[in-house]
Amino acid sequence: MSTPQVPIIRRALGRPRITIPAVILVLELIASFGASWLAPYPPQQADFASALSGPSAKHLLGTDRLGRDVLSRLMYGGADTFREIAIAVLITLVIAVPLGLVAGLRRGRIDAALMRMADVVMSIPGIILLLIVLALFSQSMTAAMIVIGLLSVPGMMRVVRSASLTVGRETYVAAARVSGLGTWRVARRHVLPRITGLILVNAALACANTLLIAAGLNAIGLGVKPPAPSWGGMMADAAQTLNQSLWLAIPTGGLVAVTAAALIVLGDGLRDTLAERWSGTSHATTTRRRTAVTTTVAAAAAPESDDAWLLAEPHPVVRLTKVTVTAETEHGEVELISDVSLAVGQGRTVGLVGESGCGKSMTGLALLGLLPNGARVASGTVEIDGTDVGSYGPAQWRALRGGTIAFISQEPMVGLDPLFTIGQLLREAVRTHEKLSRKEATLRARELLAQVQLPDPDRVLKLRPSQISGGMAQRVSIAVALAGRPRILVADEPTTALDVTVQREIVQLLRTIQRDTGMALLMISHDWDVIAEACDTALVMYAGQVVEAGPTERVMTAPLHPYTRKLLAANPRLATVGEPIPTIPGTVPPPGQWPVGCHFADRCPDRVTRCTEAPIALTQPDDQGVARCVLVGDELGEELLEVSS
C-alpha cells in the first residue's frame, strides 16, 4: 500500500517472465472472443479438396480430416475454453479464499472442522464425479466446471489458511486484532494484500489444471460434442488421423501446453513482483556490503603475528599455521577466519572459546576438510599428523576422517540419522574403519557403548535416536566418533544443548576417554565452565581471529585481551544473584564487515587511536601465551588495562 501502484506495473512490464506469457494470453483471448470477426473461416466450413493439409498461406495452421481450417476452429474453441476455466477458478476462489482466511485467523473449532472436510473432499476420486455430472446433466461442460471448481476448493483453502496463519502471527496484524478490528477487516486490510501473490500463483495453477482436465474430457468425447470445435476434441481428431498426418496434433496439443505454461509462468512472475513490494529490493544493502569487503581485503595485508607459543604444543596431532579461510559470495571473496594458528598435542585438550559467529566452528571444519560449499583455505597450512593436507582430495580426506580425526556436534538429536537404529549407525561406523563381520561389528559396537558408559547396550542398540535422551544421544555420537579410534576429536559445543548435570558428565567422559586412549581433543565452546574443566590451553576467538591464548588457568584468572575480560565477566554462572548479568554491548561484526584494525575496537572500552589504524598482530608478552591487542606488551598500555579492569 505504501508503494504507489504505477512503479509496480512498470516493474512488472519490464520483465520478460511476465510480459511474454501475458502477451501470449492476451492474444489468445482476443483471437478467441473475437473469433467471429477475426477468424479466416467459419468453424464448420469443410473443404474436402484440401483435407489434412499442413500449414499454408490459405490455411495458416493447416486443415483437419474434413478440410476445416484448424486456426479458425482453435479460435472458436478458445472462447469456450477460457469461459470454462473462468467458471471453475472463480468458484474455487470465491469459496476457498474466505474459508481459508477464517480458518487461518479464527483457528479453533471452525478451523478443525474445515480442515476435516477438506481431507474428505481431497480423497474423492474427482474424475468419477465429473463423469457422473456429465452423464446426469446432458454433457454440460458448465456443470463439469462447477464440479472442478468445488473439488479444487480444499487445496486452495489450505494454501490460504496456512499463509494467513503466518501473516496473522506477525506483530502488526496481531496488534490490529488486539485493538479490536474484526476478523473480516483484519483479513481485508492486512492479510489479503500480503497473500495476494500466493493466491495468484495458485489460481494460475488451478487455471492450468482446469484447462488440462477440460481438454482431456473433450478429447475422450465428453462435454463438447463434435462437430462443435474444442481444443480437446481437436486433439482427438488428431489421434484419429495420426496414420495419415502428425501435423494436426502439433497446433492442438501444443496450444493447450503453451497456454497452461503461460498461465503458470505468469502466476510465478506476478508473485515474485508482489513479494518484492513487501520485502523491498536489496540493492541498497548490496552497495553497502561491497565497500565493507574492500576494507577486509585491505586488512589481509597484516603484520606478521608471533604465533610461536600457539604452535609449540608437544607431539602435535593437528596444527594450523596462519590459516585464512575465505568464501566466494555474490559480493566477492570474504574472509571467514583470518590468520588462525593452533596446535593440539597428543593427549592434550585445547579449547576454542568466543561468542557465536566468531569462527570457532569454521576452524573446526577447516581441520576436518569439511568447509561449506564455496569456502576454501586461502592461505596458511593445515597439518594432520605432521602431513600437510592442503592438497588432499576427497578420498584422502575420507581416509583421515573417523580414523585420525573425528567429530561430534552440538545437537546430538539432529546429529544422528533418525531413520536408523543406534546399532545400525554404530555398526556402519565400525565397518567404515575395520573389515569386520556383522557379528564382530556388533561386538565392537557394544564395546564402544561400554566405553561411553551407556548401560544395557543390547537394548540401546535396538533403539532409534528419537527414543533416547539428549545426553544418551551425545554419548552415542561420541561412540560413533570413537569407532575409528581417532587420534583427535573435534567437539563442537558438545554440551550446549544438554542440561547442566549432563554437561558435566559428558565433559568428564571425554576426559576419561582421553586418559585411557591418549586422544587429543579440540573443544569448541562458549561456556567458560566447560573450558575450565576440560582444557589445558584456551584460545579466545573474536570475529575470525585468535585474540588471546594461554594456559586455561592464566587466561581465566589474568586475561590479557579486553575481549577476554568482557567475555569472562559475561559468564552467567559468575553473576551475583539479584544483579543483572553483565553483557558486552554491541554484536560481533559478520564476515565481510570486519574493520581494518582491531576487530573488537567498536565494542572495546579501552580503545585508543592506534586500535583502528592498521591490522593488529599477535604478540607474546611472556611465556604465558599470546594476545592480539596494541595495549599488551606496551608498558603504558598495560597500565591502562590495569586501571580499566
Next chain:
Amino acid sequence: MWRTSGMRIVQAVPLLLFVSALTFFLQLFIPGDAARSIGGLTASPQAIAALRHRLHLDQPVWERYWAWLKDAVHGDLGRSISNNEAVSGTLNTRLGVTLSLVIATTLLALVVGVVLGMASVRGGRTTRLAADSASIAGMTIPAFWVGLLGIWVFNTRFDLLPANGYVFFGTSAGGWARSLVLPVAALAFALVTVIAKQTREQFADVLSRDFVRNLRANGVSERSILFKHSLRHVSVTVLTVAGNNLIGLLGSAVVIEELFGLPGLGSAAVTAASSGDIPVIQGVAVYFTLIVVGLNLLLDLAIGWLNPQAVAA
C-alpha cells in the same frame, strides 16, 4: 504405521458412503425431467420411460440410495442399463487393467523420477534450468498429447509397439507388457516430473542436515551417505507425494485408457457417461475409491517400513 493403516481402513467406510451418496444425491439437482436429461435429447419416449423405470426415478432419491446400499453391501452393484450385465462382474474383469496401468505407472515414475532427481542434485545453472522447465512441462503437457506423440513415434513411424488394445497377462506376459509400455509412459510423464522435482529438493535438504555432516566428518563414504542415508529420507517424502498424486493419476488414467483402447474401469465409465448408464458409473465410483484407499494403504506400509518413527507417532 499400524495406526495410520487402521485409520485409512476406518476412514474408507464413510468415504465410500459419501462418494456413493453423492452419485445419488446429485440427481436431485437435475433440472426438469431426470430421465430425459440422462437419456439425452435423442432418446425416444419409450427409451425414456424404460430408463425411468430402470433407475426407479419415480421413487424418492433416499429410497433408491438405501436400496442400492443394501445390495452393494452384498456385492451387488446393480445391472447395466445398456447391456443388462451385472455391474460388479463387468468391473471385476476390468479392474486388473486399470490396476496394471496405475501401479506400473507409479512404480515407473518413482524409479525414473528419483533417478533423474538424484542426477540433477549436483548440477549447476543449466541443470537447474532444465529441471525447472521439465517440471513446468509436467504440469502443462496433457497426458493425451504425450500419448499421441508416443503413438506417432513408436507405432506410426517405427512399428515397435502396439498403439491400441490390451493383452491380458494370462494370455501372454510379453504381450501384456508391450501393450502397457506406451500408456504407462504417457501417464507417467507428469508424475515423473513431480517426483524428480521433489527428489531434487529433498536431497538438497537432507544433504544439508547435521547428521550428514557428522557422517562425513567420521569418515562414512559418500556412497553410503547418498544411497543409504539420504535416499531413505527422500523415499519417505517421494512415496507420500506419489500417494497425494494418486487421485489425479486416476483422472488421467481414464483419458489414457480411452486413447489406447484399454478395457479398464475408466473406459467403462466413459462409455457409461456418454450413454447415461448410471449404475455402471456408480460402480466405478466405488471401485475407484477402493483403489485409492488400497494403494494409499500399500504406500503407507512402505513408508512405515522405511521410517519406523511413524510407529511411535
